[in-house]
Structures are given as C-alpha cells and as structure tokens.
Amino acid sequence: ILSYPRHPVLKKRDDFEDVLEERRRSSDLRYALRCYTPTLYKGLVPCKVSMLKSIVLQSDHLQCVIKQVSSESGDSTECVAEEASLILDEMAHRMQLSTVRFFVFTLSKAFKRLFRSVCVNEEGIQRLQQAVQEHPVVLLPSHRSYMDFLMMSYLLYMFDLPLPVIAAGMDFMSMKFIGEMLRMSGAFFIRRSFGGDKLYWAVFSEYVKTMLRKGYAPIEFFLEGTRSRTCKSLTPKTGLLNIVMEPFFKGELFDVSLVPVSISYERVLEESLYARELLGVPKPKESTSGLLKARRVLSEDYGSMHVYFGHPVSVRSLAEGKIKRSQYNLLPRYIPQKPSVDTHEFLNDAAFRLVRIQEENMVLKPWVLIATLLLQNPDGMDLSSLTEQTDWLRHLALAFGAFLDWPDHEACSEVISCSLALHRRLLSVSAGHVQLSVTDAPQVETTPEEAVFQRAVVVLSCASYRNQILHVFLRPALLAVAMQSANSSRKDDIYNCFNFLRNMFSNEFILCPGDSVQDFEEACYLLMKRGVLQVLEHEIVMSASGQSTLAFLCSVLEPFLQGYQVVCRYLCEETNENLTEKEFIPAVRSFCFVSLSSDLQKNALAALLRLKAVRKVKV
C-alpha cells in the first residue's frame, strides 16, 4: 500500500473542485445551520463527552499507572487519581455542534475573503466517507499554517463527515477565549513536552485510545509535530502514531485507517512571520489580542488553496509481516509497555512513508518554479529569460512527477505575470527585469544590518516556496552532486557519494531510512529517462545534452551544501570548548550571514551529532 509506484511519473491523481464556489452563491448563515448528518462508523459506541472522561479515568490502564505512580511517589492513590482527573480536564475537548456552526459561519466569511478558491479532491472525500464507516480513522494533515486544522474541520463538516478531534499544542490554551472556542470545536490540548511524566502520558494515551476504540470521532494530528516554518516537511514524530496504532497491535481494533492529507497554499498566511522566526525574532506568543491585530491578513489576497485527501492507509496492511502482534500475548494489555525495537523501527518507517505521501500529493503552483529560479539568480532575470527557463523547469518537474497546478490554455508569460502579481511583496519588476527585493522598505535610512535583515526575510520567504518542490528534485539532485564530487564515473563510487550526501541530509529532507538503494535507482531512472545520463552496468556517464539539467540540480542543493559547510567551518575554527546548544545558533548567525536560517543550522548540528562528528556533553 505504501510501496509507491516505481515510476512516480505515472502516478494518477484525482481532480479538484472548488468548494468556495457554492459558498459564494448561497447564504453562509443558512449553511452553518443546515442539517448535519455525518456518516458514522459501523462499530460506533455512542458516548457523551462526560462519559468519555469517566471511561478514561476508570480504565484498567490508567488505574494501573495511578497505582504505580502512587507507590513510587508515596502520594495516596486518591491524590494521584485527582491529579489525573485535572490533567484530563486540562486536556479534553468539549466538542459541541453549536460552536462548530459558529466557526463554519465565520470561516465561510473569512475563507472567501482570503482565498480565490479552496480546491478539494472529491474522490478523496468519497474514499474517506467509505473509510469512516469501516474502521476508526486517523487524519494526518501536513502542517504549514494555523489555517490547516480549521480548514480540515470546515471541510469535514461541509461533506457530512464526522468532525475530528484534534491534538493541538498547549500554546493555544493561552489564547483565553479562542482556546476555549477551539476546545468546543474538537481540539484537545497537549503539553509540548512531558518526557518523563508517566501519569501525563498515561492520561493522554488512554484518552486518545479510548476515543479511537469507541469510534468516537476521527483523530487528527500532525505527524510533523509543529508547523513547518520552511515549507519543507519536517522529520515526523512517532509518539502519537504509536498511540493510535497500539489498539490494532493489541487486537482491540481490527484495523485503523490512516489518511494522509496534503494542504498546500499558494501564499502562506504566515509567510514573513516564519522568515523572521527563522532569523531569530521570537515567535509572537499566541494570544487573542495578537490574533485581532493579525486582522490585517484578511485584507490580502492569498490565491488558492488545495487540500488533497490521500488514499486511506490500513495499519493492518502496513504492519503485515513487520509487527508480530503475539508479542503482546504474555502481558495483560492494560500494563503499559515501551515499544520494542522492531515496533519503533516500524513506526519510524511508517511515519516517513506517510510524510512522503503528503509531500507527493502537495499541489505546486507556478510561483514555486519561479521562486526556485529567482533564488538561483540573485541579480535578477529578464522577464523573457525567466519565462523561458520557467517553461523548461516546468517540463523537468512534470517529468519527475511533480503535482503541478499549471493553468491549461494559458500562455506561459500570462501565468508568470499572474504569479508575480500575487507575490509582488517579494519582488521588484522594472523594465522587464525581475529581482527579489524589499518593495515596502522603510523610507528612513536603515543601518546596513537592517538592510541585510530585510533582504534575508525576502530570501527566506522565497526559499519557503522553493522548498515546496525540493522533494521532486531531491533524489536526482543528490545524484547530480554525487557525480560532481565523486570524480569518477564508476557506479560504486557515485553511489557511495550519493549515500554519504543522503545520510548527511537526512535531518534536512524526508529520506526514508533504509531506502538508499531505492532512492539511488529512482534518481538514475529519472535522469536516464530525461536523457541526462546513461547508466551502464558499472558506470554512469553524462550525456552531452544533460549539462544544463545537472547544473540546475546541483544548484538546487547548493544553498544547503553551503550552509552545512558554514556550520562545519564554524565548529572547526571558532568554537571554544564549552559551547552550549543555546548559544550555537546566534553564534553561527553572527559567524556568517549566508547561513541565516536557524532551521538549517539546527538540522546541520543534528546531522553532525548523528554522524558522531560532534559530541554532546552534559554539564
């Protein structure tokens, strides 16, 4: 199920329909108040929100952990049970339809202002309708914006699907009023970190599992754990995935359906916010007043938005031959067990594959191609050559299986000028010359540092669009760089180089662990098909016409290679013996302005730690 077709190019994808079209024609109020009759799970055990809480607190699992914690801490069991109850109160959602209707009404208004269209693949919805009846469903959307989960619930309501309960970060809770509103529309809140807290983990996992077992509602969470500030998919977390899979492992559920959802934005609402964050400006704390101030965003045009519901992935099929369920036979099932090494590996692998499905179904707009080219040409490009190269890139991307939303029957130049108009905040166009720049630069004279900062914001914003298409070029690009640096045409040498790079960048990009050979072959296949390479039995030879493609692919990875080099150089040259992790990022930033993104710096450090080039010492 997750073994995607060998040749990604041949992948067939569903068509989209704009769901806002209908909203523009009829009353939002009547729509919000319409009769909502969702398709239900066949094994649904009807259960009220209040009952849910007592089921969780009375569960054998939680009772067992309460006793454990009580005997370890010396507190009475009543006391620990009380604590568990408080944790649950803090966590639990209180979904009610009236709140959802309020959101539906306001969001209808907001979405119509923000977006030209919201496109959904209806076949995906139909598949989901089917899946929802058969087995408990887990929704796994990509996470690029706060909009994501609002949009998810909105769409599910729209298509008469059961409303999901959503695992949300605790930060929202601080938005007093909004936090409660979200809670009433199905969000439940989890602390960002609770590593060693046994009781918290028990309450949390039992709460999620109970809802899943009872078929209470689809569970929605973000595999990536947090919003990706770079628009690159983040290395997935496996904690929640383990929780939702365990009822299947332990035989409590016949199966669980995982539905990857890819949400893509033509313009991300948080665009410049993210860039500033990456440059070290602290993330503004979520607050209701902050939200009100952000009303400004309502007045802008964010183009279109695409939501693609992927094929449901059966946990049962996924685990077939990988998980030995009988490993749970010898221990009562309510006693919590750490996942075994095998299970952990399976979870990790599954998580990566799910994120890759998200990536592959992410719709790419023409602007993504343009941004890629503009970043490679910092001095700007003539409109004509930009048009020409975009067209070339478009064909390359399509050949590599990109899910490109390129308007049919429109001239290339037309498409490009539309894109430039939408993203005018990031560019300047003068006399047929396009260049990244700060258009609304303050009139007052700025210090050189401020100027660099302003420019960096633009570059990073732009990079976040280029990043959206990286997964398409990544494997061929790794091969291109490997060929360049291997200094040999022997297949083995090139593979070794490829493998090194792949290993180096596996914190930066989504590269399924263990898929090295497969990735290499895929890259060879794609470039061979494009006529860039000839792959012989022991050699890989570049064809004469392939030069430009290889050059392009190398420059796709160039910024990352440079960034990693800077980090390495910094660590070699500058560092004093006791550099703390906290000081690292500002230190690298001041060392060299080129590698400005804190995301890249973190990834590079993680990779170096993983490769044991750097050692972490606890003080």
Added chain:
Amino acid sequence: SGLSQQVIIMATRIKYICRHQDEAYKLGLSLSFRQEIMKWNGWGYSDSRFLFNKKGQAEFTGKRYRLSGLILPSLKDWFEGTFGANLQHKSPATVSQVAVAPPNLNEPFIEDLKAAGVAASHDPEDRVFRAHGHCLHEIFALREGRIGRVPDMVVWPSCHSDVEKIVELACKHNVCLIPYGGGTSVSSALECPHEETRSIVSLDTSQMNRILWIDEKNLTAHVEAGIIGQDLERQLNEHGYCTGHEPDSMEFSSLGGWVATRASGMKKNIYGNIEDLVVHIKMVTPRGVIEKSCLGPRMSTGPDIHHFILGSEGTLGVVTEVTMKIRPIPEYQKYGSVVFPNFQQGVACLREVARQRCAPASIRLMDNEQFQFGHALKPQVSSIFTSFLDGLKKFYITKFKGFDPHHLCVATLLFEGDRGKVLQHEKQVYDIAAKFGGLAAGEDNGQRGYMLTFVIAYLRDLGMDYYVIGESFETSVPWDRVLDLCRNVKERIVRECKERGVQFPPLSTCRVTQTYDAGACVYFYFAFNYRGLSDPVHVYEQVEHAAREEILANGGSLSHHHGVGKLRKEWMKESVSGVGLGMLKSVKEYVDPQNIFGNRNLL
C-alpha cells in the same frame, strides 16, 4: 435379508483370517459393520442426511435423531439468504467410489501377521475409508473421486496383545503404522504422508471395544481404547453409570482417539476433560508398553508420563486400554437458554459465571449469526398454539424488551444432578444472567442449540451439494481477549474471502463454548458459496490459515481440543517454543527411533 447379504459381501473381503474359521465370520461382521452403515464421502450414517425435497423444503432423513423425518421450513430461506446459494445450482458428488493405486505390501510382514492370527485387509474400500479424517479438503476430494496416498493395508487387532504383536512385527519389517480410531480427525492427522515409501498399515482399533471391568468402589472402569463414545456411554448406562465425556463427535470418535488428541467434552464443567478423566493409560510403543504401576488418583513421580501420551496424536504408539473415572447417571437433566441483547453482555455474563465457579454442566454462548442459524433448524410446528406462543415470545423480546434481532444472542445451558440442586443452580445462573440483561428463553431453545452441534457436519454435506463449503475450528483464549478475538477473527474471515474473490459474504460465526477460570474456548463456523472460484479448496485453506494467524495474533491458542495433526504443525514451534518442541522430539526419538508411527503429526 439385507443384513445377511451384507455379511456375505463383507466376509468375502476378509483376506487374512484369524485363528478359527468360524470366528472369522463373526469378526467380519463387526469388522466392517460401521463402515457399511456410514457414508464413505461425507459425515455420519448413510441413512441420515439433509436434502431439499421436491417442494424445496429441507428435511432430515432417517430415524436416528430428534430431527430425523422432520421438515425444516426455514432452512431454505436461511441457506439461500446467508450464502446467496440457489437450489437450482447443484454441485453433487461426482463419483460413487475412488480408484486407488495397488497397495505397496510388505509380504514378510503379512506372512508373520498371518501366523500371529491378526485380521487384515487390503481391499480398496477399507483402505480409502481409513485414509482420511473429516477436514474439508479431504471430503471435497473424495466427492470428486480424488485421494492421495492411502494405507496399503488395514489390520484389526482384537486386544492389547494383538497390538503388541503388530507393533513388534512392524518394527521387525520396518512398516509404517497409523493408528485409526473413529476417523473423525479434523487436523489432517489421518492423511498418509505422501513422502512415506514404506508400506503403510492402518491400525484400526475398532475391535478393541470391550469394557473389561467396572470398579464401583473406586468408581472407575477399565475399557479397551477402541470403544466408540456412544457405545461406552450406553454400556455404562446399563450399569447405572456414565463417564460424562461428551465431545460433539461422540457418536463416532473413540476413547483412544480422545486420549491421543486431548479431547474435551461438552460437560467438562462437571466431569472434566479427558486428562482429568483418565486414571491409567496403557500404550504400546516400539520400545515396549508404557503404563503406571498403580491406580492412585494423583502422583508426584516426576513429570506425569500420561502427558506424553495425551495429545501424542499417534506419533508414539497405540493406546490400548484406559482406566477411566465413572459417575452414577445424574438423576435429573434440564436444558435452558438465556437471550442477551448483544454478544458483549453475554460474554460478560459467562465471565461472571466462571468467576463464581457456578457454571452448569454446559454453558455456551452463540453469537447472533449462530442464533439465527439455530433458528433455521426449527422443525415445522404442529399446532397453531405453539406458533402463536413463539410469535408472542419474539414480540416480547424484540418489541417489549427492545432487543435488536440483529444483535441479540443466546446462551444455551445444560444442568445435571439431583433435582433439588439443579433447580437451585438454575436459579443462581439465571440471577447472574439477569444482571447482564439476560432473559430466560426456555428449554426448547437450549436443546436446539445443542442439536446444532450434532447435525452441523451433516449440514456441511448439504452445503457441498449446493456450492457451499465450510468448516469449524476452535481456540482457547484469556477472558479479557474473548471479545476482541471473536470480532477480529470473524472480520478477518470476511475480509480474506472478499480479497480472494468469494462472490458472496461468507458465514462467519462463533460461540463461546466452554468456560474456564482463566479463559474460554471459542468455536468458529465458517462457510461460503464458492461459485465462480476455480480452486475453492485452496481459497478455503488460505482463509482458514489466515484465520488461525489472526487467532494467534490475538492471544488465542493453536488448538483447544481438535489437536495439531499436520494441518497446524507449522505453528508448533511458535506455540511451545523451540526448546519445548525439542523436548517432544527427543521423546519421539527415544520411543520410536525408526519412526514406525510415521503419521508425521504434531512434530
């Protein structure tokens, strides 16, 4: 005259004669008598079978059972509705006998056997009859006239010492022995290994069928192991006793077979399973006879050697004589039934009954599908009054009490003992049931539930006449996993059938059929319409395999009482660990180094 004709036909079959000429005839009669009145390619007695008559109504022929001679008006609709079968689409057995290869005889062995005076035959019918058990693939093949390797000859020892002689000769001449009791195996245990190159001799214990003594002081009986369950019970009843061991196959299965497979009886709650019932076992092995030296009720003399014998599935030797516990026939017996709103409630009730250790002689919980199945076997009611009463009952349960007819399930009960205690016990159980929403639903429903288990195998033959094949299988599982296991296994069956191109959803149903302190025995029925499938038996086997995998993944055992045979051998190591399997193998290695008992079951 029909009978005497049969005797003559049979007598002509006897190829090797016993000590005295006149005894040969007598022996001949009993030798093949059962075989003559039983189907050669289906279950049970030839005169008893289900069929759809000209009016399209189902009836059960013969005179042997409560259902015999009755019309079952709802069976047709249930059958067609459940399987999408059609009475127009028939798939009758295509042959009246099968051709077998000429026997591979070991002449010196036969010479010595003759000298020892043991009855034997290599008649094809005798050999075919003992070449199979009752697995679906075995019966299906027979109906199509196909059969694999069959025994090359059959021998009929008449007593323990005959067995000793046979085993000794088998060792001397290196022939392969396969013990045969009642032939009701459902684990491919009787299948001849096709890789076996030696002469295969089926050792039929049916002539060793006497009760040798009854000891009323100690309440034990000493019985030859070839005796068939119903004969043992009938003969003991004549003396005022019973063993109380009633496996569903008791009409045809033998005492030796029970010991060799670790059988379980319906009334084990009072009498115990076979391992609780035996006091002493005598088994002939290639190394000699294994037995204990006294009849003490329990011993601490190292690992119990009985447990090497119980469940050895004919791989170590032949059980010849068994001393068993007996009990006075109970004064009073009463059936009963309870309807629950759903299966979960029913299981919770059974669990509570087990917790309070007050299970009646038998308590079984059928799921909704099986409840409906049982209902389809309701005979035509003679009076309007009973049908009116039935209607009223149904109205009360579904309308007044609000039970959903598609979810409700029924527990069947059998109480035994002296009258006063039975009534008291009954009340206790019904009180518990009431706490779980159970409503008493009468003796009739209870009795019909038990009937289902005796006629189910006959029903399979009916199904096979109309493109429906099926089988049952069982497991045991801790209480907390009963519900999950039942649901998952049933769903797995449905799903596997669909994936393998079965056109109509299968019948996938279960019952909790025994309760224990720490868990329960669950029994599954599974059947489907195979029209449109090119290799239905293969599909069937794949689904059964998947179902067993699902059972193991959900914490169920490899088998509760059917045994391992060759059908479930692949999971033995996983089930008992490598060391465990090694222990069993080393016992086999010591007891039977030549692999004389070469049926290749279990290990």
